[in-house]
Amino acid sequence: MDLVANLALGASVALSGENLLYCLIGSLLGTLIGVLPGVGPVATIAMLLPITFTLQPTGALIMLAGIYYGAQYGGSTTAILVNLPGEASSIVTCLDGHAMARQGRAGPALAIAAIGSFFAGCVATLVVAVVSAPLVSLARAFGPAEYFALMTLGLVLTVVLARGSPLKAVAMILLGVLLSLVGTDIHTGAERLTFGVKWLAGGFDFVPLAMGVFGLSEIISNLEKGEGKPQEKLADKVHGLMPTFADLKDSAPAILRGTALGAVLGVLPGASSMIASFASYTLEKKIAKDPSRFGKGAIEGVAGPESANNAGAQTSFIPMLTLGIPSNSVMALMIGAMTIQGIVPGPMVMEKQPSLFWGVIVSMWVGNAMLVIINLPLIGIWVRLLDVPYRLLFPAILLLCSIGVYSLNNEPTQVLLTAAAGVLGYLFIKLGCEPAPLLLGFVLGDMMEENLRRAMQISRGDPLAILTSPICAVLLGASVLLIASMVLPSIARGREKLVEE
Amino acid sequence: MVRIRSPQDFAAGLFFLGVGAFALYGMADLRVGTALRMGPAYIPKLISWGLVLAGGAIAARALVIPGAGLERWAWKPLLLVCGGTAAFALMISQLGLFLASVALTLVVSFGTTGAKWRQVIPFSLVLAGAAAGLFGGLLGLPMRLWPW
Amino acid sequence: MLIKSTLAALLAGAALAAPSFAQDWPKRQVTITAVTGPGGSPDTVGRLIASKLTERIGKPVVVENNTSGAGVTGTLAVSRSTPDGHNIVILTGGTPSQQLLRPDQPYDLRKDFATVTTLCAYPMVLAVAPNSSIKSLPDLIARAKAAPGKVTYTMNAVGSLHHLLGEWVGIEAGVEMTGVPYRGAPPAFMDVSSGRVDVMIDTGTFVLPQIEQKQLRGLAQSAPGAYALAPGIPAVAETLPNVTIMSWLGFAMAKNTPRPVVDRLNAEIRAILDMDDVKQKLAQMGNVPMPSTPEEMQARIEREMAQWKRVIDAKGIKAE
Numbered sequence: 031m032d033l034v035a036n037l038a039l040g041a042s043v044a045l046s047g048e049n050l051l052y053c054l055i056g057s058l059l060g061t062l063i064g065v066l067p068g069v070g071p072v073a074t075i076a077m078l079l080p081i082t083f084t085l086q087p088t089g090a091l092i093m094l095a096g097i098y099y100g101a102q103y104g105g106s107t108t109a110i111l112v113n114l115p116g117e118a119s120s121i122v123t124c125l126d127g128h129a130m131a132r133q134g135r136a137g138p139a140l141a142i143a144a145i146g147s148f149f150a151g152c153v154a155t156l157v158v159a160v161v162s163a164p165l166v167s168l169a170r171a172f173g174p175a176e177y178f179a180l181m182t183l184g185l186v187l188t189v190v191l192a193r194g195s196p197l198k199a200v201a202m203i204l205l206g207v208l209l210s211l212v213g214t215d216i217h218t219g220a221e222r223l224t225f226g227v228k229w230l231a232g233g234f235d236f237v238p239l240a241m242g243v244f245g246l247s248e249i250i251s252n253l254e255k256g257e258g259k260p261q262e263k264l265a266d267k268v269h270g271l272m273p274t275f276a277d278l279k280d281s282a283p284a285i286l287r288g289t290a291l292g293a294v295l296g297v298l299p300g301a302s303s304m305i306a307s308f309a310s311y312t313l314e315k316k317i318a319k320d321p322s323r324f325g326k327g328a329i330e331g332v333a334g335p336e337s338a339n340n341a342g343a344q345t346s347f348i349p350m351l352t353l354g355i356p357s358n359s360v361m362a363l364m365i366g367a368m369t370i371q372g373i374v375p376g377p378m379v380m381e382k383q384p385s386l387f388w389g390v391i392v393s394m395w396v397g398n399a400m401l402v403i404i405n406l407p408l409i410g411i412w413v414r415l416l417d418v419p420y421r422l423l424f425p426a427i428l429l430l431c432s433i434g435v436y437s438l439n440n441e442p443t444q445v446l447l448t449a450a451a452g453v454l455g456y457l458f459i460k461l462g463c464e465p466a467p468l469l470l471g472f473v474l475g476d477m478m479e480e481n482l483r484r485a486m487q488i489s490r491g492d493p494l495a496i497l498t499s500p501i502c503a504v505l506l507g508a509s510v511l512l513i514a515s516m517v518l519p520s521i522a523r524g525r526e527k528l529v530e531e
Numbered sequence: 532m533v534r535i536r537s538p539q540d541f542a543a544g545l546f547f548l549g550v551g552a553f554a555l556y557g558m559a560d561l562r563v564g565t566a567l568r569m570g571p572a573y574i575p576k577l578i579s580w581g582l583v584l585a586g587g588a589i590a591a592r593a594l595v596i597p598g599a600g601l602e603r604w605a606w607k608p609l610l611l612v613c614g615g616t617a618a619f620a621l622m623i624s625q626l627g628l629f630l631a632s633v634a635l636t637l638v639v640s641f642g643t644t645g646a647k648w649r650q651v652i653p654f655s656l657v658l659a660g661a662a663a664g665l666f667g668g669l670l671g672l673p674m675r676l677w678p679w
Numbered sequence: 680m681l682i683k684s685t686l687a688a689l690l691a692g693a694a695l696a697a698p699s700f701a702q703d704w705p706k707r708q709v710t711i712t713a714v715t716g717p718g719g720s721p722d723t724v725g726r727l728i729a730s731k732l733t734e735r736i737g738k739p740v741v742v743e744n745n746t747s748g749a750g751v752t753g754t755l756a757v758s759r760s761t762p763d764g765h766n767i768v769i770l771t772g773g774t775p776s777q778q779l780l781r782p783d784q785p786y787d788l789r790k791d792f793a794t795v796t797t798l799c800a801y802p803m804v805l806a807v808a809p810n811s812s813i814k815s816l817p818d819l820i821a822r823a824k825a826a827p828g829k830v831t832y833t834m835n836a837v838g839s840l841h842h843l844l845g846e847w848v849g850i851e852a853g854v855e856m857t858g859v860p861y862r863g864a865p866p867a868f869m870d871v872s873s874g875r876v877d878v879m880i881d882t883g884t885f886v887l888p889q890i891e892q893k894q895l896r897g898l899a900q901s902a903p904g905a906y907a908l909a910p911g912i913p914a915v916a917e918t919l920p921n922v923t924i925m926s927w928l929g930f931a932m933a934k935n936t937p938r939p940v941v942d943r944l945n946a947e948i949r950a951i952l953d954m955d956d957v958k959q960k961l962a963q964m965g966n967v968p969m970p971s972t973p974e975e976m977q978a979r980i981e982r983e984m985a986q987w988k989r990v991i992d993a994k995g996i997k998a999e
Contacts, residue, residue: 076744077741170873215571425639428639443752
């Protein structure tokens with residue numbers, strides 16, 4: 031069979047000593063930068079690019095890919111331990127992962143994230159190898175109208191995901207969308223809500239906002255609670271490094287569902303692996319027997335989204351490998367590296383460079399295996415980090431955040447913005463507003479607007495065209511149903527509450 | 532006399548309402564356009580009106596449904612954490628990573644009670660040295676490490 | 680990076696062994712600012728040149744990406760840096776039109792910089808999906824004439840080179856087409872290749888490889904005549920004789936940078952652009968090397984501003 035022969039070819043390439051080494055270097059480096067808040071794979075790969083000019087193309091690509099998915103692994107570590115989402119898809123991991131860490135269950139949370147990611151990575155790699163072609167046609171079927179509908183569904187899911195008052199969650203989403211619209215409008219060139227401040231012309235960046243609203247405000251709030259207790263620690267006494275059998279049993283179905291969601295949505299370029307991770311969270315919360323556990327350390331709330339995220343990270347290679355189209359800036363860099371090596375990315379790579387194509391695919395599996403082997407023993411060390419007195423831990427966290435944010439652009443204003451976002455985040459805590467919907471609204475907002483306006487332009491101003499595409503109809507229909515399922519019971523509850531008064 | 536039954540929600544409602552109104556004021560000069568040919572302000576104004584409405588609804592609800600009260604603010608950790616971060620921002624490009632890190636650590640460490648100079652100073656030097664080594668040395672990020 | 684610093688140290692050692700010029704540049708690390716994100720062509724070309732420059736001048740040359748403020752922040756920082764040749768910004772063929780659209784930006788492209796040299800040039804390309812019914816540029820123009828405003832093309836933000844070329848073609852051919860803005864080429868490509876948008880207008884760097892892979896079909900390219908790296912694609916000028924534009928990348932530093940420093944860097948870049956492997960890597964990206972004198976680069980900027988002013992005035996294009 032072709033597939034077996036191809037995978038064998040890939041294995042012979044990926045398992046060669048040299049390429050194993052590149053894979054290991056990539057995975058290690060990726061884990062390291064993933065753990066450091068704010069320092070993303072983009073900056074690292076960009077710096078390594080000149081070196082890859084001199085490497086074998088296959089080895090170079092294997093290493094860069096390793097950095098990319100290694101960083102995905104590492105990112106969840108920071109989210110779980112210190113509540114810092116380094117990128118959009120880890121926001122969801124913060125919710126229950128950090129809650130588990132505070133209960134002394136950081137070990138199981140980290141382990142289940144690694145196990146779920148490994149499983150998802152293996153399945154998704156197989157998906158990349160076997161069904162790339164049909165999945166690409168799915169990506170092609172998504173135009174501006176379909177993306178708009180998908181993002182609408184994403185925002186509705188965000189409301190469902192919220193713990194407290196849905197009305198407040200809606201307000202936070204709107205605020206997030208509004209923040210994302212600050213800056214130059216690409217359709218007209220108008221500067222919106224910049225108040226003449228030049229460095230705002232490009233809008234706000236995700237990382238400073240997330241670091242401030244999540245990280246800084248969390249630190250302030252912790253200091254507030256622990257004032258006067260210099261030996262106070264972040265977490266309860268640690269019990270158990272590895273998940274129990276019950277944990278595994280709870281997580282297994284979540285991992286399966288998360289993997290499926292992530293593998294499909296990951297193919298769509300843009301914000302899709304993030305939508306996958308919170309779609310998975312919402313799904314788990316919806317079908318759980320006791321949804322109130324979510325946000326308070328439910329292990330399915332870590333297992334599902336982490337699997338979805340990692341599956342998405344793998345399948346997002348599909349557009350790049352089959353069309354030569356990057357799904358994100360990391361892949362844009364990889365394509366740059368390939369082009370300069372004289373490999374034109376696109377459908378002909380599979381025919382002309384089969385050893386490169388299949389070698390990279392098999393190396394993804396190898397890399398995922400390496401990551402589990404690297405990460406499981408590290409859990410013991412990470413957990414011990416929580417034993418460090420908080421008064422020593424938090425300055426280090428703050429310093430890492432500040433350096434990470436600065437490293438994005440070497441732009442001090444970004445760090446100032448982080449501090450301002452910290453104040454905003456603290457205000458939200460005092461007002462009883464959850465920050466997650468704000469950030470998700472922020473990530474999706476400007477893309478939603480652009481896609482809606484683009485869809486209107488392409489349909490020559492016929493709004494019906496947006497509704498009549500079958501994909502749009504399904505996605506928007508699902509959004510309406512979700513809203514109804516949420517609004518109707520909460521209205522009923524509101525009435526009851528009023529009556530009780 | 533209307534009684535505010537949920538001061539926290541009432542304040543949150545006013546906050547959202549205020550932000551929405553401020554954004555509308557900030558976009559007063561921008562063209563809205565029509566649904567078929569949207570101008571730059573079409574969606575942002577729509578969102579801002581949404582914020583005003585949601586804020587109003589939250590505040591109105593707070594008059595009826597009882598809820599949490601307003602909490603005091605912990606000004607000291609707030610100022611020191613954000614101030615330390617800001618100090619880092621102001622120092623990093625001219626004075627380099629090491630000194631900016633020392634400044635950040637010194638400032639924020641006093642966000643805890645019982646911080647002592649003779650503990651905090653060596654700690655900040657160690658942390659700054661580690662940061663310079665990790666980011667400047669090992670990762671080789673293109674940033675200034677020293678003032679010279 | 681350990682690997683990187685080891686490598687850099689080795690290379691620096693090799694460079695020190697070579698005879699050095701009796702000048703005090705460079706004293707320290709040289710920073711090249713790219714105002715696009717990593718992976719864009721200024722970034723990739725910048726890193727290619729930077730790695731060669733590091734070998735030649737014996738001090739590290741690093742590329743920084745600063746996309747904040749839509750590129751204004753990074754450009755402004757270089758224009759205000761100490762004029763000692765340690766801060767370089769990469770300007771592009773899109774920079775002159777930005778100056779026209781945003782006269783209030785905090786620097787003047789013509790006055791606040793010391794141009795060094797252009798690096799390379801590439802045409803813009805008009806392309807369609809392989810199965811598109813549009814056969815050629817004259818065919819495209821005929822369709823646009825028959826249905827004013829109905830033919831759509833992909834572009835970057837308002838006032839980008841993509842947009843101005845689309846409007847220029849419209850002016851010269853006397854037709855009206857609708858530009859649809861995208862953030863970057865990849866999503867634009869997806870919508871053109873699946874037939875939602877009629878034409879893709881983008882850089883040769885992105886489009887030529889896609890044409891080679893038969894994922895797009897080239898209608899025309901904007902070089903003055905036939906373009907060696909795009910065999911078989913007619914020039915736009917064959918149909919609309921006035922329309923020729925080569926986009927480019929170039930280095931600039933703060934004004935008042937001493938002339939010897941500018942000349943030294945210019946000479947180094949010339950030597951780098953003459954290397955066979957650099958030429959070959961640029962060709963992979965659809966680019967041809969285009970070294971120039973500082974005066975030629977300055978003249979190019981002013982010439983292009985005049986040229987775009989006509990398009991911008993004729994079509995009433997403005998940043999709102």
